[in-house]
Amino acid sequence: MTTINGRAAVLADYNEPFVTREFPVPTPEPGGIVVKIDVATVCGSDVHVWLGHLKDTTPITPPLILGHEMVGIVETLGDGAEFDSLGERIEVGDRIVWAHTPCGQCRECTIERQPQLCSKRYIAYLNDCSKPPYFTGSFAEYNYVVPRAGRLRVPDGVQSRWAAAGSCALRTVIKGAEVAGPIDFTDSIVIQGAGPLGLFATALLSTHNPRQLVVVGGPEDRLALAREWGATHTVSIADYPTATDRIERVQEITGGGADLAFEYAGAPGAVAEGIELVRRNGRYIVMGTLGGAPQSVDVAKIAHRGIRITGSMSGEIGNYRTALEFLDRFSERFDWDRMFGASYGLDDLAEAMDAMVSMREIKPVIVPGIRSSEPQQSATASTSAH
Template sequence: MTTFDIPTTSRAAVLTEHGAPLELREVPVPQELEAGALLVRIEAATVCGSDLHLWDGSLAGSQALDLPVIPGHEMVGSIIAFGDGAERDTFGAPLKLGDRICFTHASCGQCDHCRFDNQPTLCTNRQYYMFTNCSRPPYLVGGFSEYVYVFPNSGRVRVPDEVPTSWASAASCALRTVVHSFERIGKLNPWDTVVIQGAGPLGLFATALADHLGAGRIVTIGAPDDRLAIAKQYGATDVVSVFEHPEPDDRVAAVRSILDGAGAEVVFEFSGARTAFTEGLGMIKEGGRYMVTGQIDGPGKEVPVRPGFITRQQLTIMGTWSGHIAEYRKALHFMKIARDTYDFGALVPNRYALEDATEALSRMRAQEDIKPVITPHGTGGS
């Protein structure tokens, strides 16, 4: 095992009760690493909407939870220790101590989803950061911590030198999920109109990627106004404010008005709003494609749908869950080549110390911060 000095404990912000303030704890640091594992020093952990749902308990409808856990799965860490055989990333590039990496949840590599279907995000035996109990080894299984244990089966990729740490952290969930969604929905053409439901991190990243890929017209729906301003900077040709159009039918009518009564060839749902799916069906063109990414399952999430409408309109409807290491690498590459075109720093302007993690969650929930950045070793950094 190749290492820097390994500390014996790590400070971590721990969720012990849904809705309660996170508890700052000293968590044991594993002194021996499994073959293929890594130990990293967290340089930045950005807050994801899933962290909010974990905190308030609403994620329990779609994911088994066993508290206490350390929230956070969007993160960049610098390597401080290698387990045997872990000196290369998933794509064969050499890694060294101090390198910044992004890394995935750990798929088993053995089930049908991993081997036969080539869809490792559906792995039935997946090890997850932020959902794994932190009172048992390997303990450091969430990003709101000074150090994190990288599972042996976690994909990992080195962060390009040109990509700032906070950007890369946001890429490691929000942007890689967007990349996965775009890959599943298929090619965008210059004559296509794209509607993006949501002006949070996913919706804004999607706006930039749709622009980069050459969509002819992009309508981004969301709020508040400062986020819609970023959407315009990222290439949205039109925006629809949910404050100005508070009812679902109003938003459908607004999009149809912008498009002269027509629908869009492609609609992406990144909002998570309960009514978004049925709204999206009202915004789509006959024969169009609909990608649903922002929804979580659970009680109270049901909405009425007329299946015959889908049949008659000959729609293609798909869903996306998470992302695997190829999407991480592509997301980082997009940031690298597009860094001078889109100000990705506008999504991650604010830094929070580890002891302020609850404040970061609260500010994101109140839409006062688009994507807070937790820096466990200080509030500076890129």
């Protein structure tokens, strides 16, 4: 049997240039699927891993193939992999998204039914790519969907780059809104951060028609998009450069503080500031701070004001499905293409990463088939429905 090889952008060491390498494409075991990557998008988590921000808190050992926001076109189905997590048939040529793989045997998985909190969860792109099945991350021509991973067909009306971003950023936002509890038209809501999470959250929460929806962040082009997608007010970190300034402005807008706030910023001091943005008995959902140095928080204010703080991270396969449905149903209300920047090939991954770090682009797009060293405009990304 002839061995087929595929290319991948490999991180050999932290904060180093990516190296394009070839690996043999695996034969799927029962329940497994080999896909050809149609489109991948860059997530902030990919940047953090690349720069070594998580190496002291997460057991990660290069070499790595980063990338976990993707849509794959089914190439080969292992025995028993003919159906997705909803029982819909999967065939060669279909587009799918897939999830990290919880162990299914711990308290979080089985009793609490919160598999995204499983401490033994298999997160493919954080594993050594020098060992089979090699194609662990989505910044590659191929990817391997392990047998127990949740997987879903992408609806025909959802473009591939939308679904790729939805498979991480939007499903994380969906989960955060779920853990926040009831949200209705009487609520004042504050969103910290105007990156992919904050913008997707703006769109999602605007459909609840809250009394006020305030986005705190920058730069201005992202705040303009937030207003287009439903923010009633925006607070620019350029116009209000200190935490005190922003807190006073939000309290002025909301009449004393938000009923509910979401932290998507991940910036130093964001949580301490966020506690000041909510009213007494308010709710605060922390989602954006997944690493970095410890932050100083005035704990007494939490107790005295009865603030309810909940952490939320990632999501499970049901949240993926809701994300896909949201993208499909609201594609006329929200111009999802506004989220995406240029399309880059594997050889230009570092440039795509830099575009995200520098905030030149909200979501750079990786299309493995691009071989040119020049990034292409996002309209040329692979977005067809297969």
